Amino acid sequence: MIELRHITKRFSGVPALEDVSLEVRPGERLALIGENGAGKSSLMNVLYGLYQPDVGEVCFDGQAVKVKTPAEALARGVGMVHQHFTLVPTLTVTENVVLGHEPTIWGRLDHARAEREVAATCTKFGFQLDVSATVRDLSVGSQQKVEIVKALHRGVKTLILDEPTAVLTPQEADELFAVTRRLSEEGLAVVLISHKLREVLTFSTRIAVMRRGKKVGETTPAETSPEQLAAMMVGDGVPSPRERGEGQGEGPTTPQELARLDALTATGLHAVSLSIRTGEILGIAGVDGNGQRELAEVLTGLRPWTAGTFAYAGNQLTQWDPGTAREQGVAHIPEDRLRRAIIGELSVEENVSLGRQRRAPYAKGARIDFAGRRASTTALLEANDVRPRDPRVRAGGLSGGNQQKLVVGRELDAAPKLLVVVQPTRGLDIAAVAAVREKLRAQRARGCAVVLVSLDLDEVLELSDRIVVLCGGKVTGEFARDGFDERVIGRRMLGVVDA
Numbered sequence: 001m002i003e004l005r006h007i008t009k010r011f012s013g014v015p016a017l018e019d020v021s022l023e024v025r026p027g028e029r030l031a032l033i034g035e036n037g038a039g040k041s042s043l044m045n046v047l048y049g050l051y052q053p054d055v056g057e058v059c060f061d062g063q064a065v066k067v068k069t070p071a072e073a074l075a076r077g078v079g080m081v082h083q084h085f086t087l088v089p090t091l092t093v094t095e096n097v098v099l100g101h102e103p104t105i106w107g108r109l110d111h112a113r114a115e116r117e118v119a120a121t122c123t124k125f126g127f128q129l130d131v132s133a134t135v136r137d138l139s140v141g142s143q144q145k146v147e148i149v150k151a152l153h154r155g156v157k158t159l160i161l162d163e164p165t166a167v168l169t170p171q172e173a174d175e176l177f178a179v180t181r182r183l184s185e186e187g188l189a190v191v192l193i194s195h196k197l198r199e200v201l202t203f204s205t206r207i208a209v210m211r212r213g214k215k216v217g218e219t220t221p222a223e224t225s226p227e228q229l230a231a232m233m234v235g236d237g238v239p240s241p242r243e244r245g246e247g248q249g250e251g252p253t254t255p256q257e258l259a260r261l262d263a264l265t266a267t268g269l270h271a272v273s274l275s276i277r278t279g280e281i282l283g284i285a286g287v288d289g290n291g292q293r294e295l296a297e298v299l300t301g302l303r304p305w306t307a308g309t310f311a312y313a314g315n316q317l318t319q320w321d322p323g324t325a326r327e328q329g330v331a332h333i334p335e336d337r338l339r340r341a342i343i344g345e346l347s348v349e350e351n352v353s354l355g356r357q358r359r360a361p362y363a364k365g366a367r368i369d370f371a372g373r374r375a376s377t378t379a380l381l382e383a384n385d386v387r388p389r390d391p392r393v394r395a396g397g398l399s400g401g402n403q404q405k406l407v408v409g410r411e412l413d414a415a416p417k418l419l420v421v422v423q424p425t426r427g428l429d430i431a432a433v434a435a436v437r438e439k440l441r442a443q444r445a446r447g448c449a450v451v452l453v454s455l456d457l458d459e460v461l462e463l464s465d466r467i468v469v470l471c472g473g474k475v476t477g478e479f480a481r482d483g484f485d486e487r488v489i490g491r492r493m494l495g496v497v498d499a
């Protein structure tokens with residue numbers, strides 16, 4: 001059994017954890033919940049040896065142990081899958097899984113043996129993965145699986161999953177829960193950090209709730225309800241998320257075509273035709289890995305196309321790269337914020353000025369306008385409820401949800417003409433999800449063309465004015481709001497076209 005005893009951890013004097021005690025017992029499925037920035041990841045980072053507590057201790061079977069590195073945590077049987085992936089994109093699945101403890105032959109990696117062993121681990125735990133695929137080419141959902149296999153391959157006894165389902169489809173999430181149930185039946189302890197309360201209630205045997213760095217309660221699924229959990233998390237009343245479909249069609253003008261793809265083909269996309277209109281949210285529905293990512297990349301200048309046409313603001317595009325796209329009013333909230341949207345080593349204010357560091361209020365002439373940058377960043381943090389409200393802190397030190405709020409705030413601040421958002425509410429707590437959806441509606445209301453890619457079909461149905469379904473890189477359906485039928489859309493996502 002593992003005990004965290006009276007853990008306090010401060011960053012630059014500000015407490016992230018205050019006197020938190022928590023047990024992790026063999027065979028249990030413990031859920032750890034709380035608002036963005038509550039301290040969930042930090043607490044588990046202490047157990048995983050990434051953070052050293054300022055006060056308190058970690059005990060294994062009653063023995064206080066200083067866990068100084070993740071390698072030491074792994075040696076004690078503790079594995080952690082992070083909110084942000086730690087895989088090397090250019091290596092294969094096998095290479096990533098065995099990284100750091102490769103089987104060798106004559107001092108070199110024994111590739112065949114490594115692949116055999118990793119494939120065996122996948123089979124044992126029921127993960128379908130191509131062990132020789134390069135990680136870069138995998139969908140985010142598959143990358144997540146690789147992370148889990150990596151921990152299991154090391155024979156961990158305690159597995160910490162930090163928001164593992166934020167990127168999974170409902171089916172993948174179900175598979176994951178089936179696997180974790182089996183693991184716990186075999187005596188492993190599984191710790192799940194999640195914002196999805198329904199999932200927490202079905203998954204866990206015990207629930208610990210955190211608020212602002214403190215543990216505020218423990219309960220079990222049998223004793224509680226989503227409402228009660230939400231109330232414990234926020235402390236005072238639950239903010240009410242907006243009703244489905246509210247505020248539809250409040251655009252100032254009638255929608256006009258801003259961009260149009262005609263028979264556009266690119267790697268992962270086949271003859272895609274669609275129209276993107278001002279003052280409208282166009283939802284892209286699909287099962288993960290069916291061309292949504294590629295479409296978002298084409299629109300934002302990250303991916304070239306090989307056939308077909310792309311017209312934007314009345315011009316047939318010949319050249320389209322991220323810089324040009326940005327200049328022409330395209331903003332992008334990408335899927336993988338840490339890799340694409342934020343530079344963790346830079347401060348929050350430096351990140352906010354990224355891509356527009358030569359313009360007011362971020363620059364005066366050729367120089368950085370430090371005061372202007374500070375003031376506009378402070379306003380942005382306030383408007384988007386990014387905590388802490390400090391423009392000087394390292395962006396990498398923000399909690400996952402607060403990084404997401406920062407990216408959303410920055411991209412919307414540019415008053416875009418076309419906003420391409422991929423999984424905009426990933427990793428956000430209930431209140432923040434409602435706030436971001438509200439902001440997307442506000443963009444529509446000011447005439448922005450919004451393209452929303454989300455694996456959460458409910459989110460697409462709730463926000464979109466029109467939905468285009470992608471399957472296998474092709475458009476397999478287009479629906480106007482009054483024709484939304486979840487079942488029909490679901491079938492089109494699987495490529496089934498009704499007679």
Ligand SMILES: Nc1ncnc2c1ncn2[C@@H]1O[C@H](COP(=O)(O)OP(=O)(O)OP(=O)(O)O)[C@@H](O)[C@H]1O
Pocket residue numbers: 011015016034035036037038039040041042043083387388396397398399400401402427
């Ligand atoms: N390396 C770090 N440097 C500076 N501050 C940090 C660091 N790690 C965590 N913090 C701070 O500790 C607090 C708790 O963050 P933590 O990441 O534990 O939150 P969380 O509960 O996991 O939130 P989320 O749901 O958004 O992931 C935040 O205020 C965060 O800014």
Ligand SMILES: [Mg+2]
Pocket residue numbers: 040041042083162399400401
């Ligand atoms: Mg976190």
